[in-house]
Every structure is written in C-alpha cells, then in structure tokens.
Amino acid sequence: DELAKNAAYIGTPGKGILAADESTGTIGKRLASINVENVEENRRALRELLFTAPGALQFISGVIFFEETLYQKTASGKLFVDVLKESGVLPGIKVDTGTVVLNGTNDETFTQGLDGLAQRCQKYYEAGARFAKWRAVLKIGTIEPTELAIQENANGLAMYSAICQQCGLVPIVEPEILVDGPHDINKCAAVTERVLAACYKALNDHHVMLEGTLLKPNMVTPGSDSPKVAPEVIAEHTVRALQRTVPPAVPAVVFLSGGQSEEEATINLNAMNKLKTKKPWSLSFSFGRALQQSTLKAWGGKAENVAKAQEAFLVRCKANSEATLGTYKGDAKLGEGAAESLHVKDYKY
Amino acid sequence: EGGVLPGIKVDKGTVELNGTNGETFTQGLDGLAQRCQKYYEAGARFAKWRAVLKISANEPTELAIQENANGLAMYAAICQQCGLVPIVEPEILVDGSHDIQKCAAVTERVLAACYKALNDHHVMLEGTLLKPNMVTPGSDSPKVAPEVIAEYTVRALQRTVPAAVPAIVFLSGGQSEEEATLNLNAMNKLQTKKPWSLSFSFGRALQQSTLKTWAGKEENVKKAQDALLVRCKANSEATLGTYKGDAELCEGAAESLHVKDYKY
Numbered sequence: 115d116e117l118a119k120n121a122a123y124i125g126t127p128g129k130g131i132l133a134a135d136e137s138t139g140t141i142g143k144r145l146a147s148i149n150v151e152n153v154e155e156n157r158r159a160l161r162e163l164l165f166t167a168p169g170a171l172q173f174i175s176g177v178i179f180f181e182e183t184l185y186q187k188t189a190s191g192k193l194f195v196d197v198l199k200e201s202g203v204l205p206g207i208k209v210d211t212g213t214v215v216l217n218g219t220n221d222e223t224f225t226q227g228l229d230g231l232a233q234r235c236q237k238y239y240e241a242g243a244r245f246a247k248w249r250a251v252l253k254i255g256t257i258e259p260t261e262l263a264i265q266e267n268a269n270g271l272a273m274y275s276a277i278c279q280q281c282g283l284v285p286i287v288e289p290e291i292l293v294d295g296p297h298d299i300n301k302c303a304a305v306t307e308r309v310l311a312a313c314y315k316a317l318n319d320h321h322v323m324l325e326g327t328l329l330k331p332n333m334v335t336p337g338s339d340s341p342k343v344a345p346e347v348i349a350e351h352t353v354r355a356l357q358r359t360v361p362p363a364v365p366a367v368v369f370l371s372g373g374q375s376e377e378e379a380t381i382n383l384n385a386m387n388k389l390k391t392k393k394p395w396s397l398s399f400s401f402g403r404a405l406q407q408s409t410l411k412a413w414g415g416k417a418e419n420v421a422k423a424q425e426a427f428l429v430r431c432k433a434n435s436e437a438t439l440g441t442y443k444g445d446a447k448l449g450e451g452a453a454e455s456l457h458v459k460d461y462k463y
Numbered sequence: 464e465g466g467v468l469p470g471i472k473v474d475k476g477t478v479e480l481n482g483t484n485g486e487t488f489t490q491g492l493d494g495l496a497q498r499c500q501k502y503y504e505a506g507a508r509f510a511k512w513r514a515v516l517k518i519s520a521n522e523p524t525e526l527a528i529q530e531n532a533n534g535l536a537m538y539a540a541i542c543q544q545c546g547l548v549p550i551v552e553p554e555i556l557v558d559g560s561h562d563i564q565k566c567a568a569v570t571e572r573v574l575a576a577c578y579k580a581l582n583d584h585h586v587m588l589e590g591t592l593l594k595p596n597m598v599t600p601g602s603d604s605p606k607v608a609p610e611v612i613a614e615y616t617v618r619a620l621q622r623t624v625p626a627a628v629p630a631i632v633f634l635s636g637g638q639s640e641e642e643a644t645l646n647l648n649a650m651n652k653l654q655t656k657k658p659w660s661l662s663f664s665f666g667r668a669l670q671q672s673t674l675k676t677w678a679g680k681e682e683n684v685k686k687a688q689d690a691l692l693v694r695c696k697a698n699s700e701a702t703l704g705t706y707k708g709d710a711e712l713c714e715g716a717a718e719s720l721h722v723k724d725y726k727y
Contacts, residue, residue: 314578361622
C-alpha cells in the first residue's frame, strides 16, 4: 500500500522532515529578521539554498512545502519537487488555511481548510506531493484546553486525514500544544495525553488507516515561563505520553520544535532515542525554525553567503540525523544562533 | 507458594440495554470499592470484569459500545484505587455469519472506544491488562488458518492498544483447547511490532479435557492433573511461539467449546 510505504519511509532511522512550509506572511517575518525583502524571488532563493545544500538531503526523508513553493524552480529551471525526487526525498504540502478563534472560548482556535480539500489534494498529488500537513493548535491555560477545543481540533484532524488518504497523500497529524505558560512538565504531559487520546479516537471514528499516517506532536516540556529541565526528563515524559496514547500501527512520530533552539531540539530528540523503553514508532524530527535558524543568519540574503549558509544547514541536518539514532554527541559546530531560543509568544504561522 | 497472583471476578453479570436488540451492559459498580478492598486484604492482586458485545446487522450499536467501554473504565479506575490491576475484557462474541474482516473492524472500533474511555477516566495503562477476543470469522462462517487469525488480531491490536499496556491475555471464546493454543502460537511467531506480550487467560480452553478426564471421580484426579499440565505447557510454549502442535491430545482437546450466545 503506497500510503503505508511512504509513511514508513519518512520515518527511516537517520532521516527526518524539513518543514519549509512557512506561509508568505510567516516567511516574511523570518526574512525581516535578516533584513531581506519578502518578495517571491527571495522566498524562492531561500528554498533553493536549502534544497540544493550539498550533502544535506541524505538526512532528509521529506520536505513540507507551502503551495507557492510546490510549483517553484531552481534558478536553472528545475522544479523543486524534481530536485527532491532525484535525492529520494518525498515532497509534502501544507493544506490547512490557518486558525480561527472558537466562539465563546478564551482565544482557543480551530483550523480551517476542509472546503474543497479533496480537489486541492488531487492537484497536489499530480504535482508530486506524497504527504500533507495540517496544524491544529491548543494552549494550556487555567481552564484550557477545553473539551470543545480538543474535540473540534481532533475532529478537524481526522476529517483532513481521511480526505488525504483518499487522495493518496499521507496525512501528518499535528496537534500542537503551545509551550506558552507557567505550567510544569506534569501539566504538559497530562494535557498531551488527553489531546493525543482524543486524536486517535477521532482517527478511528473516521476510519483513517494509522499505518499510513504520521504524528507531529509537541515534545512534553515545562511551559515557557517555567524553569527548564534536563533533556532526559523531557525524553521520559514525552515517550511515556506517546506510549500511553499512540498505537503501534503509527510508523513514525516526527516532533515539532515549537520555539526550542536548534541545539535544544536536537539534544531532546537524541535523549528520546537513547531511552531504553518500548518505542514501536520511530522518533524523528519535522523541524522548521530549528533546522533553518542559523542557516538564515549565515545567509543574510546575500548570494556570496550561500555556500556558508548551506554548510550551516548541513550541520543541523547531520546533527538531527544522529539524534534520530541516539548518537548525537552535542558536538555540532554551532553556527550563530544555534543556541538561541526561537520562542515567540502565541506563535502564529 | 507457587508464585502465582490471585485475581478476582468482580462484575455481577450482564443486563439488557433498553431499546436494543439483546445488547447488554455489565453490572457491578455499586459498592465495588469496598469489595475490592476486602479482596485485596484476602490476597487478590488483580481483578476481572467482562463486558459483552455482539456482531449482527446493526450491532454493536454506539450505545452498547459506549456503555460497556465506560463501565470498563469506571471499574478499572476503582480497582487501581484499591491496588488491584484491572483486566479490561471487552468480549465480542464469535456468534454469527460475519467474516474475519467484519470482526476486525468491530474489534478495532470497540478497542478504540475502550482506550479513549480509560484515558478519560485517568486509568494508568501500565497497571492494566487487556483480555480481548481473537479476531476470527463468525461461528457460522468457514474457518481460516491460524496465521490469518494471527495477522488480523495483531493488526487490530497495533491499531488500538497503546504500548504502555504490558500484556494482552486472550480469551478463548468457544475455541477448542488446541485451536486456542495454535492461534496464540501463530501470533507469537509473527514478525511484527508487538510492544505488549501476547498470552492467554483461558477458562474452558484450559480445563475441558481435564474436566472430562476427572469426571468427578477421585481415582481420576491424577490423570486429570496430567491433562491440565499438558494444556498449561502447550499454552506456555504458545506464548513463546515455540508450540509444535504435539501436545498429547486428550479426549476433548480438539472439541469446539462454542455455545451459542454464551452466558457465564
């Protein structure tokens, strides 16, 4: 079955996903941080920098595109999807259209994008996409996440997943619980377990074939306003939450980085893979900011910096590849910005 | 002295659900905590509660699934508060003319509901066991090979049972002693993801030939005990995937133990 094959491939040990699906607005913020104008050519140039970085793609099993990027080409005229295909990397596509506030809640949201989704997925499949992504967002507050928010987001994820599978795309199920807040790691664990349980119930209700899906959850950590804990503690709480909720039929769990610095995210993933415990799914990465931050800084928008930036990118790709194997020694040559927190309060894509 | 943990059945049987076609829910929650405390004092360390569902044109209904899953979760939570490991048993009866795919679909739906309910009720999965039916064709349908049963069963579990659950102890549900052993063995031979051990919780399928051999006569006790040992050893090997099907088959070992619409 093509879905199960592609999902399993994405979870190949030693590989992970590059999330390069920043919407035009979001990528604009990244470009602004290095004083680069948010025009299509710059967006294209940044992505070309990443996809053609020498030696990097061997550590990448999939790249998530934003719609604009799916149809873009290298400067020499080759489609990005073809660049990826030549290196055995699966193209993916972000299909949600962002979040909207849920009526009567304290700024909880649901995710839109179901209208005409089947037709869009068919188009994306024809363009070469083989997996999709949909980001649901929840937050921890005094009474949040509410049952309504959990149900709506789980249901949205399940509807989206079922439609994707009908169109030959492996759905990445992403129920992100924002790290914002003063709560401790135990609270995050309890909420994560509750949310994941709701997601897998919804997926079952909607007849989604788990072997042809991926999970993109947050790691279980203290809130952003709480004291940090060791990677081993994050690893234990995270893997335990997954053991309690994620059926073994799911081939891989590809974590989001959610504002962690590049180095933090890598070290936490590494700690999980070193843990000696039941892990019937591979544990890998689907990083956006945590793969691109130092690359962006090294590039600065200047053509003469491309090679340097590509080297910085390779460093992070290799480090995260090792983290999926539990062999990262923390010795990645830290580019400028690699240890910098990428947390932005109430992050909106 | 034999290093065996005592367990205790704590449900009080099934009662029909109003407005359904003979579907049931399981009783036993009233005063359950007090009873569990007593049982713990008497030496029990785990408990069992049997929920029953059936496959038919419209069954199992959402009501039956929800009520039974909720009952199991309430019972499980109370047990844990009293120090007893709850065995979660959502038996889907084998009665019927449905094929193995239908059984698989229903089993997956029921197990998913059970684990959602257990999560809702804050049950610690590491301290529970699951006692499900194997995934098989209905009793009025043609039989299939043990390898087929093994594949469908393990796949259903992979799709629904979180890795935190330490072990799955199958019910035998009317299979003959030998059938049950062979099917369990086939599951343990399967090369696939199995983060829980796969074992047995057999009643009839461990006792049938022993019963026949004993026939209530004191002079038969030793022979009957030999028969029991044969089945115990066979099933032990089945949990390791090393059963060679060579257990000295006593009278009755290959006999189907299916009783239509079985009520305990």
